[in-house]
Amino acid sequence: MIQMAENAKNHPPHFTNTAFDVVAIAASAGGLNALVKVLSTLPAKFPAAIAIVQHLDPQHRSFMAEILSRRTAIIVKQAQEGDRLTPATAYVAPPDHHLLVNDDGTLSLSQSELVLFLRPAADLLFKSVALIYQNRAIAVVLTGTGSDGARGVEAIKKMGGTVIVQDVKSAEFSGMPSAAIQTGNVDFILPLDEISSTLVTLVIKEFN
Numbered sequence: 001m002i003q004m005a006e007n008a009k010n011h012p013p014h015f016t017n018t019a020f021d022v023v024a025i026a027a028s029a030g031g032l033n034a035l036v037k038v039l040s041t042l043p044a045k046f047p048a049a050i051a052i053v054q055h056l057d058p059q060h061r062s063f064m065a066e067i068l069s070r071r072t073a074i075i076v077k078q079a080q081e082g083d084r085l086t087p088a089t090a091y092v093a094p095p096d097h098h099l100l101v102n103d104d105g106t107l108s109l110s111q112s113e114l115v116l117f118l119r120p121a122a123d124l125l126f127k128s129v130a131l132i133y134q135n136r137a138i139a140v141v142l143t144g145t146g147s148d149g150a151r152g153v154e155a156i157k158k159m160g161g162t163v164i165v166q167d168v169k170s171a172e173f174s175g176m177p178s179a180a181i182q183t184g185n186v187d188f189i190l191p192l193d194e195i196s197s198t199l200v201t202l203v204i205k206e207f208n
Helices: 031-039 064-069 122-136 150-158 175-182 192-203
Strands: 022-027 049-054 075-078 089-092 098-101 107-110 137-141 162-166 188-190
Touching: 022 031, 022 122, 022 150, 031 049, 031 064, 031 192, 049 098, 049 122, 064 075, 064 089, 098 122, 122 137, 122 150, 137 150, 137 175, 137 192, 150 162, 150 175, 162 175, 162 192, 188 192
Parallel strands: 022 049, 022 137, 049 089, 075 089, 137 162, 162 188
Antiparallel strands: 098 107
16 A cells, blocks of 8 residues: 555655655544644644544545634645645545555545554554655644554654654543554654644754
8 A cells, every 4th residue: 555655765856945844643533623723823834734634434524624724824625636745735634535645745545444443544644654755754643542643653753754742631532642652753742732833843943
């Protein structure tokens, strides 16, 4: 499934004025409120792209992108096959589809097998981002049940990327944050209120 992303020698185009090209965010139970909190204070010209996996009911249409777009200055859209990652734009995985990043900076959707009984799965997004963007990738794990994202976090760190995890005290559900923290591959464990400002610091200020 990640085979299309294994040719990391063909690096995707890097964005200008940023230390990181992509921020991959994973959330599950309680995720909508957490995502609103993170995205709502990002600047309109946030110079990295954002890819989001939120565990959703596969049987129903999602209004996640519409809801988030009303609460942030950046563009939010439901990801479509072939979308090209663009700065200041967040792409939300549609229900029942894995979201993957290709080596040319475009997105793919897949209905391949469930991962940890989930589709979309954060692990697959994180792994594809790690292979392609390496040290120019950030993974963020927010509130949620289960352990999705933990294996992906390990991949992000192995390839030189940066990992941010919401602390369990501020997480509505602690399963996903706890599993990520227990890998020992986390750079920042932060209250929800501090994640957005940390992203801005990493993406913008570390470039200067």
